[in-house]
Amino acid sequence: MSSPRPGFRHPDLPKNDLGYTRRDYEGAASTLCAGCGHDSISNAIINACFELSLEPSGIAKMSGIGCSSKTPAYFLGKSHGFNSVHGRMPSIATGANMANRDLVYIGVSGDGDTASIGMGQFVHIVRRNLNMVYIVMNNGCYGLTKGQDSATADRGSAGKKGRPNPFESIDLCELAIALGAGFVARGFSGDKEQLVPLLKAAIGHRGFALVDVISPCVTFNNTAASTKSYQWVRDHMEATATFDFIPPRKEITTQYEKGTTQSVTLHDGGVVHLHKCDESIDVTRRRCAIDALEQHREKGRLLTGILHINETLKDTHEILETTETRLNTLMEKDLCPGNRVLQDMMENYR
Amino acid sequence: MGEQILNPTDIQDPEYFHKVIDCQFACPAHTRVPEYLRLISEEKYDDAYMINWESNVFPGILGRVCDRPCEPACRRRRVEDKAVAICRLKRVCADHKGDITKRFPAIPGQKNGKKIALIGGGPASLTVARDLLPLGYEIDLYDDQAEAGGFIRSQVPSFRLPKKVLDEEVSYILDMGVKAHFNTYISSMKEFLKKDYDAVFIGTGAPRGKDLDLPGRQEGKTFIHIGINWLASVQYGHVKKSGKTTLVIGGGNTAMDCCRTARRLGGEKVKVVVRGSRKKMKASEWEIEDALREDIPILEYLSPLAFVVEKGRLTGMTFQPSPEGPAPDQKEIFIPCDEVLIAVGQQNAFPWIEKDIGLIFNDSNRPKVDEITFQSSIKKIFFGGDAAFGPKNVITAVAHGHEAAISIDLFCRGEDLLNRPRPATTLAGQKMGLHDWMYHNEVSEQQRQAVPMASKVKSIKDRLMEVELGFDRKIGRTEALRCLNCDMQTVFSLPLCIECDACVDVCPTTCINFIQNDDEENLRAGLSIPAGNKSQDLYVSGLLPTGRVMVKDENVCLHCGLCAERCPTSAWDMQKYMYETAKAGGK
Numbered sequence: 036m037s038s039p040r041p042g043f044r045h046p047d048l049p050k051n052d053l054g055y056t057r058r059d060y061e062g063a064a065s066t067l068c069a070g071c072g073h074d075s076i077s078n079a080i081i082n083a084c085f086e087l088s089l090e091p092s093g094i095a096k097m098s099g100i101g102c103s104s105k106t107p108a109y110f111l112g113k114s115h116g117f118n119s120v121h122g123r124m125p126s127i128a129t130g131a132n133m134a135n136r137d138l139v140y141i142g143v144s145g146d147g148d149t150a151s152i153g154m155g156q157f158v159h160i161v162r163r164n165l166n167m168v169y170i171v172m173n174n175g176c177y178g179l180t181k182g183q184d185s186a187t188a189d190r191g192s193a194g195k196k197g198r199p200n201p202f203e204s205i206d207l208c209e210l211a212i213a214l215g216a217g218f219v220a221r222g223f224s225g226d227k228e229q230l231v232p233l234l235k236a237a238i239g240h241r242g243f244a245l246v247d248v249i250s251p252c253v254t255f256n257n258t259a260a261s262t263k264s265y266q267w268v269r270d271h272m273e274a275t276a277t278f279d280f281i282p283p284r285k286e287i288t289t290q291y292e293k294g295t296t297q298s299v300t301l302h303d304g305g306v307v308h309l310h311k312c313d314e315s316i317d318v319t320r321r322r323c324a325i326d327a328l329e330q331h332r333e334k335g336r337l338l339t340g341i342l343h344i345n346e347t348l349k350d351t352h353e354i355l356e357t358t359e360t361r362l363n364t365l366m367e368k369d370l371c372p373g374n375r376v377l378q379d380m381m382e383n384y385r
Numbered sequence: 386m387g388e389q390i391l392n393p394t395d396i397q398d399p400e401y402f403h404k405v406i407d408c409q410f411a412c413p414a415h416t417r418v419p420e421y422l423r424l425i426s427e428e429k430y431d432d433a434y435m436i437n438w439e440s441n442v443f444p445g446i447l448g449r450v451c452d453r454p455c456e457p458a459c460r461r462r463r464v465e466d467k468a469v470a471i472c473r474l475k476r477v478c479a480d481h482k483g484d485i486t487k488r489f490p491a492i493p494g495q496k497n498g499k500k501i502a503l504i505g506g507g508p509a510s511l512t513v514a515r516d517l518l519p520l521g522y523e524i525d526l527y528d529d530q531a532e533a534g535g536f537i538r539s540q541v542p543s544f545r546l547p548k549k550v551l552d553e554e555v556s557y558i559l560d561m562g563v564k565a566h567f568n569t570y571i572s573s574m575k576e577f578l579k580k581d582y583d584a585v586f587i588g589t590g591a592p593r594g595k596d597l598d599l600p601g602r603q604e605g606k607t608f609i610h611i612g613i614n615w616l617a618s619v620q621y622g623h624v625k626k627s628g629k630t631t632l633v634i635g636g637g638n639t640a641m642d643c644c645r646t647a648r649r650l651g652g653e654k655v656k657v658v659v660r661g662s663r664k665k666m667k668a669s670e671w672e673i674e675d676a677l678r679e680d681i682p683i684l685e686y687l688s689p690l691a692f693v694v695e696k697g698r699l700t701g702m703t704f705q706p707s708p709e710g711p712a713p714d715q716k717e718i719f720i721p722c723d724e725v726l727i728a729v730g731q732q733n734a735f736p737w738i739e740k741d742i743g744l745i746f747n748d749s750n751r752p753k754v755d756e757i758t759f760q761s762s763i764k765k766i767f768f769g770g771d772a773a774f775g776p777k778n779v780i781t782a783v784a785h786g787h788e789a790a791i792s793i794d795l796f797c798r799g800e801d802l803l804n805r806p807r808p809a810t811t812l813a814g815q816k817m818g819l820h821d822w823m824y825h826n827e828v829s830e831q832q833r834q835a836v837p838m839a840s841k842v843k844s845i846k847d848r849l850m851e852v853e854l855g856f857d858r859k860i861g862r863t864e865a866l867r868c869l870n871c872d873m874q875t876v877f878s879l880p881l882c883i884e885c886d887a888c889v890d891v892c893p894t895t896c897i898n899f900i901q902n903d904d905e906e907n908l909r910a911g912l913s914i915p916a917g918n919k920s921q922d923l924y925v926s927g928l929l930p931t932g933r934v935m936v937k938d939e940n941v942c943l944h945c946g947l948c949a950e951r952c953p954t955s956a957w958d959m960q961k962y963m964y965e966t967a968k969a970g971g972k
Binding site: 037038039040041042043044045046047048049065068069070071072074075077078224225227251253257265266269 | 463464465819820822826827828830883884885886887889890891893894895896914915917930931941943945946947950951952953954
C-alpha cells in the first residue's frame with residue numbers, strides 16, 4: 036500500500052465545460068503493483084471523461100474479477116459502479132443498460148475475465164451490440180494468481196517463469212469484428228496520446244465499443260521474451276491511422292487533405308478524422324479490417340488504433356424496439372394500463 | 386520546435402537542488418530550514434537549535450525578530466494560502482532546548498598569533514567572532530555601549546525581544562573568549578590603525594536616523610524625535626513617557642516599533658502616517674498586524690508639510706494628501722498631536738574615519754566594499770552588516786559576518802580571497818522499504834497555526850512584557866509537520882526508466898511530463914499544466930528510448946515521494962539534499 040495521496044492539487048488545474056477539474060473524476064489511490072499498465076489506463080479513462088465533460092453521476096463502471104476489474108475503484112469516484120462475478124460483467128451490464136439506457140456504461144475487464152472464464156458472455160454481448168464501452172486491460176497473464184499465461188498470451192511468448200506459451204492466442208479484436216461489433220480499437224497503456232482519443236471516440240460511438248488495451252504486467256510479464264512487455268510493444272506497434280476525435284458541438288477548425296484523411300461521423304455528432312498511415316486499410320469495411328489484422332500478425336507486428344468502425348448498426352435497444360423512456364422509470368400505471376386499453380387491443384384483433 | 390532544445394539538468398551543480406529548497410535558498414545565511422523543522426517535529430530541540438546556531442548564530446533572537454525572507458518563499462504558499470511559520474518554529478527550538486553549550490566548538494588554548502579587531506558589537510561582528518575564535522584567532526571587540534548586541538539591543542523593543550534571550554545568545558559568543566572593550570568609542574580610525582591588528586572588521590551599522598527638515602522642526606524639537614534614537618532612549622530607560630497623542634511618520638519596521646512602544650509609554654492615541662499606500666509599506670506584514678491589533682491606525686497617502694507649534698508647544702502636523710490617494714484634490718489637512726516620532730529611514734555615517742587614511746567611499750557615503758569578500762579598499766579592513774551596503778536586517782548581517790570571517794581567515798593566511806571554500810553537499814537515499822521513507826512524507830493539510838499572544842490590556846501596560854508567547858511543543862510539532870520537506874529531492878535516473886507513466890499518473894500536483902524536448906519557452910507552455918512560474922526551474926532528463934524527455938516542473942512538487950513509490954524500477958528516488966554554506970577555515 037502506497038503512502039496516502041496528498042490532498043493538494045496543482046493550483047492552475049484546468050476546468051472543463053461543466054466547471055469540473057480532473058480531480059472530480061479521480062478515484063481512490065491504486066493498490067496495484069507500482070508501474071502497472073492498468074493504472075495508466077485508469078488515468079486515460081479519467082482524462083477522457085474529463086475532456087468530454089461527462090457528468091460523473093451519468094456514468095456507470097462495470098467490472099468482473101481480476102487486477103483489471105479492481106481499477107474502477109481508482110477512477111471516477113463519483114460515478115456509479117458494479118463489481119460483478121468473474122466473467123459475468125456483460126450480463127450485469129446488459130441488465131443495467133436495459134433498466135437505464137441513459138447512462139454511459141464503461142465496462143472494465145481483463146484478458147482472463149474476458150477471454151477465458153467470460154468468453155461465453157463476451158461473444159454474446161458483442162452479438163447483441165449493447166451500447167457500452169468494453170475495455171480489456173490485456174496483459175497476457177493472470178497477475179492476481181502469480182502470472183500464469185492467459186488466453187491472450189501469444190504462442191512463444193514467455194513471462195517471468197521463462198517457459199514459452201505453447202498455445203495459440205485469442206485476438207479479441209479480430210473476434211469482435213467477426214462477430215459484428217461496430218467499434219473495435221486497440222491501444223497501449225504506455226501511449227496515452229493515442230489511448231485517450233480512442234476512449235473518447237469509443238464513448239461517442241453508439242453500440243458496443245471494444246477497446247483492447249495492451250497493458251504490461253510489470254511484475255510477471257514485462258520480460259524481454261514477452262510480447263506484452265513495454266519494450267516489445269513499443270518496438271512492434273503500428274497504427275492504422277493517427278486520428279483526431281472532435282466531440283459533438285465543437286467547431287472543426289482544421290482543414291484536412293483529401294485522399295489520406297477519412298472522416299466518420301458518430302451517432303452523437305462527434306467526428307473521427309482518420310489520417311491513414313497505410314492507404315490500403317479501410318477500417319470502415321469489416322473484411323478489410325480483418326485482413327489488416329491478419330497481415331500484421333503474419334509480419335509479427337501489433338496493429339493499433341481504430342481497427343474497425345461502423346456507425347450504421349442498431350444497438351440492443353433499437354433491435355428490441357424498447358421504449359425511449361428508461362425502463363426503471365416505468366410505473367405500474369405505465370406497465371399495466373388497465374382493462375380499457377386491453378379491450379381496445381382485443382378490439383384490433385376482431 | 387524552438388531553436389534551442391534544453392540540455393539535461395545538471396544535478397551535480399550544487400545550486401540546482403539548493404534552489405528547490407525555497408526557504409533555504411531565500412535565507413541570506415542559507416539555514417537548513419527543512420532539516421531543523423523535521424527535528425522540531427521530532428522534539429529534538431537541541432539538534433534543531435544547533436543547526437540554527439551554526440548557520441544563523443542567533444536562533445532565539447531571530448526566532449522573534451527575523452525579517453523572514455524564507456516565509457514568502459515557502460512552497461506551501463504556492464499550493465495553499467499560508468507559509469509554514471518558520472520563524473516562530475525557530476523560536477520553539479530556542480525556547481525548549483536544554484544546555485547546548487557543551488556542543489559549542491572548542492576554542493584552542495594555543496592561539497594562531499593573529500589579532501583581529503571588531504568595531505561595533507552587533508550581529509555582524511559577533512558572527513565574525515564566533516567563526517574566527519575556534520580557529521585560534523584573538524578577537525578584540527570595541528563598542529561604545531555598555532553591552533554587546535548593537536541595534537538588536539538598542540532598537541528592538543523588549544516586548545518583541547526580551548533582554549534575557551538577547552543576553553543569553555550574545556554571551557554564548559562573548560564567553561568563547563572575545564576580549565570586549567565596552568563603553569569605548571573609536572573616534573579616530575587613523576589612531577586605531579596604529580594598534581597594528583592583522584585585520585579590522587567594521588560592523589557599526591547604519592546609525593543615523595533620517596530627519597524631516599520641515600517648517601517648525603526647530604521650534605518643536607522638544608516634542609519631535611528621531612525614531613531610532615528615541616527607541617534607544619527607551620531601552621536604556623532615559624525616556625519613560627510618551628505624548629498622549631503621538632504621530633509616527635514612516636512605514637518601516639522602526640515605525641512599527643516606535644508606535645507600539647509609544648502605546649506602552651502612555652500614548653493613548655498613536656497614529657502612523659505613511660506617504661504611500663499601506664500595501665507598499667516596508668514593514669513586515671506581521672508587524673503591521675501587531676500594530677493594528679494594538680489600536681494603532683495607519684493613515685495612508687499623506688505627505689508631511691509642517692510641524693505646527695503654538696506658544697512653544699507642538700499642537701499637530703499638516704499633511705498634503707497624495708494625488709494617488711482617495712482624495713487627490715483635497716487641500717492640506719491638520720492632524721493634532723503632542724509628540725512626533727520620525728522613522729523615515731537610516732543612513733550610514735562614519736564621522737570617525739578620516740578621509741586621508743586611503744579608504745575609498747562611494748556617493749552614498751558608504752565605503753567601497755567588495756560584494757563577495759567584504760574587503761574595503763584598504764586590504765586589511767573589512768565591512769559587514771548595515772555598515773557595508775546600507776540598512777538591511779539581522780539575518781543579512783549574520784550572512785555578511787560569515788563571509789567576512791572567511792575572507793579575514795584567507796587574508797591572514799596570505800591566500801587568495803576569491804578562492805573561497807565551497808559549500809558542503811550530500812545527497813542521501815531515504816528509502817527504507819517499498820513505501821517507507823526516512824522522512825515523514827505524508828503531506829499535512831493543517832492550516833498555519835496561530836501563535837498564542839499575551840492579552841492586549843496587560844501587554845500595553847508593560848513595555849517589557851513579551852507579546853508573542855511562542856508555540857508550545859504540541860503546536861510546534863503540528864506546525865513543523867506542515868513543512869513539505871523540499872530538501873527531499875526527486876532524483877531521476879534515466880537508464881532505469883521504462884516510461885510506464887506511473888509517476889505521471891500518481892503525481893498529485895501534475896509536475897511530471899514525458900514530452901518532446903524543445904526550447905524552454907515551448908517546453909514550459911507544452912506541459913500538461915503549463916509551467917508559468919519562471920522563478921522555478923524545469924528538471925529535464927536526457928533523451929529516453931521513445932525519443933522524449935522527462936520534464937518536471939519543480940514549482941508545486943509536494944515532495945510526497947509518490948513518484949518514487951509508484952516507480953517499478955526506482956528510476957525515481959527520494960534523496961535528502963544537504964547543502965551547508967562554507968564557514969571560515971573550511972576547505
